[in-house]
Amino acid sequence: MSVKKSILIVDDDEGICETLSDILETLGYRTVIAADGEEALACIQKEDFALVLMDLRMPKMNGVQAYREIRKRRPTVETIMMTAYATSELVQEALRAGARAVFPKPLAMDRLLNLIATVCP
Amino acid sequence: MNERILVVDDDSSVVNLFITLLKSAGYEAEGAYGGQEAIERLSKAQFDVLLADVKMPDVDGLEVLRRAKDLDPEIAAVLITGYGTMEMAIKAMQLGAEGFVLKPAEVPHLLAIVAHAVEKRRLIRENIRLKALLPLFEITKRLASEVDLGELNELALDFAVRETGAEGGMVLLRDRASPGTLSLAAARGLPSALKQGLTIPVGEGPIAQVLESNAGRLLVADVEPLSAIANGTGAAWELCVPLSIGDRVLGALDVWGTRRHVLTEDYLPLLSTLAGQLAVTRENALLYQHMENMVEERTRELRRAQEQLLRSERLAAIGQLAASVAHELRHPLGVMRQSAYYLSMKLQDADEKVRKHLNILEKEISASDKIITDLMDFSRVHKPDLTLVDVEKLVDQTLADVETPAGVRVVRTRAPELPPIMADGQQLQQAFRNLIFNAYQAMPDGGTLYITTAQVGEYLEISFQDTGIGIAPAHLEHIFEPLFTTKERGIGLGLTICQNIVEQHQGTIEVESLVGQGTTFTIRLPITPADWGSVELGGAPPPG
Numbered sequence: 001m002s003v004k005k006s007i008l009i010v011d012d013d014e015g016i017c018e019t020l021s022d023i024l025e026t027l028g029y030r031t032v033i034a035a036d037g038e039e040a041l042a043c044i045q046k047e048d049f050a051l052v053l054m055d056l057r058m059p060k061m062n063g064v065q066a067y068r069e070i071r072k073r074r075p076t077v078e079t080i081m082m083t084a085y086a087t088s089e090l091v092q093e094a095l096r097a098g099a100r101a102v103f104p105k106p107l108a109m110d111r112l113l114n115l116i117a118t119v120c121p
Numbered sequence: 122m123n124e125r126i127l128v129v130d131d132d133s134s135v136v137n138l139f140i141t142l143l144k145s146a147g148y149e150a151e152g153a154y155g156g157q158e159a160i161e162r163l164s165k166a167q168f169d170v171l172l173a174d175v176k177m178p179d180v181d182g183l184e185v186l187r188r189a190k191d192l193d194p195e196i197a198a199v200l201i202t203g204y205g206t207m208e209m210a211i212k213a214m215q216l217g218a219e220g221f222v223l224k225p226a227e228v229p230h231l232l233a234i235v236a237h238a239v240e241k242r243r244l245i246r247e248n249i250r251l252k253a254l255l256p257l258f259e260i261t262k263r264l265a266s267e268v269d270l271g272e273l274n275e276l277a278l279d280f281a282v283r284e285t286g287a288e289g290g291m292v293l294l295r296d297r298a299s300p301g302t303l304s305l306a307a308a309r310g311l312p313s314a315l316k317q318g319l320t321i322p323v324g325e326g327p328i329a330q331v332l333e334s335n336a337g338r339l340l341v342a343d344v345e346p347l348s349a350i351a352n353g354t355g356a357a358w359e360l361c362v363p364l365s366i367g368d369r370v371l372g373a374l375d376v377w378g379t380r381r382h383v384l385t386e387d388y389l390p391l392l393s394t395l396a397g398q399l400a401v402t403r404e405n406a407l408l409y410q411h412m413e414n415m416v417e418e419r420t421r422e423l424r425r426a427q428e429q430l431l432r433s434e435r436l437a438a439i440g441q442l443a444a445s446v447a448h449e450l451r452h453p454l455g456v457m458r459q460s461a462y463y464l465s466m467k468l469q470d471a472d473e474k475v476r477k478h479l480n481i482l483e484k485e486i487s488a489s490d491k492i493i494t495d496l497m498d499f500s501r502v503h504k505p506d507l508t509l510v511d512v513e514k515l516v517d518q519t520l521a522d523v524e525t526p527a528g529v530r531v532v533r534t535r536a537p538e539l540p541p542i543m544a545d546g547q548q549l550q551q552a553f554r555n556l557i558f559n560a561y562q563a564m565p566d567g568g569t570l571y572i573t574t575a576q577v578g579e580y581l582e583i584s585f586q587d588t589g590i591g592i593a594p595a596h597l598e599h600i601f602e603p604l605f606t607t608k609e610r611g612i613g614l615g616l617t618i619c620q621n622i623v624e625q626h627q628g629t630i631e632v633e634s635l636v637g638q639g640t641t642f643t644i645r646l647p648i649t650p651a652d653w654g655s656v657e658l659g660g661a662p663p664p665g
Contacts (some may be wrong), residue, residue, distance in 0.1 A: 013452055013456070015452070015453065015455075015456030015459075015460075016452070016455065016456055016459065019456055019459035019460045019462070019463055020459060022463045023459065023462060023463045023466060026463065026466050026467060027466075084448075084451055084452070084455075105451065105452075105455050106451070106454065106455035106458050106459075106490060107455065107458075107459065109458075109459065109462045
């Protein structure tokens with residue numbers, strides 16, 4: 001299977017990151033895991049990702065803040081947010097800031113994978 | 122009232138002289154010119170004093186005295202004799218004579234002896250009245266402590282019959298519904314044909330007069346007609362007093378007897394007092410009952426309010442717990458779900474057993490997630506976020522989201538044109554989802570779910586009717602309570618969430634169920650909610 005595009009997974013929950021990474025890699029994506037916003041920024045500096053899959057609520061820097069920082073460095077990167085709290089104001093803020101979508105947790109995997117396939121074919 | 126004296130002598134001049142003397146002294150006097158005539162008169166009318174000659178050709182004075190005492194043991198008697206013997210005097214005293222007048226009588230002496238007899242008679246009457254006071258006091262106490270209206274009538278009637286030496290009696294009450302009739306509230310000594318509860322027309326008789334005049338009456342059979350009922354028992358006298366409070370006549374207390382000798386007239390004040398007592402007590406008892414009903418109603422209201430408070434406190438406590446538990450569990454469950462998803466991808470071609478276990482994993486994770494979702498929903502029922510929503514569309518979307526089990530048919534019936542309403546679409550979907558989910562679970566062997574929408578006045582009605590197993594009546598009143606469940610798995614929050622959501626929308630949710638036939642939940646939502654400002658927030662605030 002040829003290597004598809006790279007995806008950066010940002011979540012403070014290791015289990016989420018690991019399982020997502022394994023699922024995406026099974027489908028041929030390359031993935032990198034970051035535990036918080038700062039780590040994510042460091043990864044962005046080193047590598048050009050097609051997509052950032054990021055939790056909205058993280059320690060140190062929340063998803064929207066991290067997303068804004070990422071956009072400064074990589075204006076074209078696509079972002080899909082994940083959150084356990086679908087009704088929070090952060091969701092609206094994330095969408096206004098330019099996130100492609102906000103997925104409620106637990107993730108509806110089929111739908112998420114479909115969107116990812118569209119965003120980075 | 123002047124005392125009535127019967128003068129008896131075979132010598133008419135003596136009779137006439139005595140009558141003149143007694144009348145001038147202020148008494149009412151009548152004469153009898155022989156023993157036999159005296160007895161006849163005594164049996165027909167009532168006299169206070171008997172003044173009789175001892176020696177008479179037909180029936181002598183002692184015999185007249187004996188018969189007089191038979192008829193009225195309290196009659197006072199004075200014997201007139203031309204010659205006194207000790208033997209005669211002793212016999213007279215034994216028979217109850219009060220004194221003797223020797224012929225020729227001196228006027229002052231005669232009047233003194235008569236006055237003495239009259240005084241004795243007065244004392245006897247007074248004694249009857251006083252004697253009656255004690256039992257009256259007793260009966261008043263008992264009446265006051267009795268609140269059963271029927272029992273009150275019985276108590277009063279028993280007392281009246283006992284104290285007057287009557288053989289029969291009744292309590293008659295005016296019928297409020299039909300003023301022209303009286304109902305028999307209690308009865309003694311009546312043929313069994315006249316049962317309690319019988320209604321009789323007021324009519325024209327003596328009872329009608331008592332009701333009309335609000336005054337008691339003594340009736341004597343030979344003088345005037347008795348009431349039809351008393352007359353039917355062969356009574357010789359009848360005492361009837363009104364049951365009244367002031368001018369208000371509620372009915373009558375009536376007693377009668379066959380023996381004439383009783384001093385029945387003296388019982389009028391006693392009976393009147395009793396009847397007044399009964400009337401007042403009846404009114405009090407009615408008032409008491411009314412008050413008791415009010416107190417009961419108020420108590421019920423308080424209990425309801427208390428239950429409501431308890432429920433909301435319990436809800437709040439559960440809400441806090443739910444929020445933290447759900448929060449903690451959701452993450453690991455999400456990871457498990459993704460992990461299972463990964464394994465399914467990897468093991469698509471694995472053997473049947475492996476795939477079966479993967480299915481079990483996914484199914485059980487979903488079931489656990491439903492519990493978590495319920496808990497989260499429950500702790501997050503907040504003030505509705507109102508937008509204009511199309512309820513039909515929300516129902517359809519919810520139906521599409523929940524997988525319909527095999528064997529279950531869904532029948533949608535739509536109202537011709539349902540207006541959009543201001544509501545929180547997400548919350549309504551949550552409520553619908555829970556009801557649909559419950560309906561599916563209630564039909565493990567298949568069935569039909571009828572979802573019907575309608576506009577009823579100012580309300581939208583959405584009903585979910587299943588043909589499932591139904592809910593036992595004992596469970597029915599608890600199903601909306603938090604943590605009440607009959608399911609093997611489930612924490613009993615689904616319907617509580619439904620109710621919370623519906624109530625937040627100022628609507629109502631009702632349930633009807635027949636075991637073995639199915640259950641119908643009906644949600645009613647106001648098309649224009651009255652006042653959103655007054656809606657109180659339920660559950661815990663949304664976390665984060």
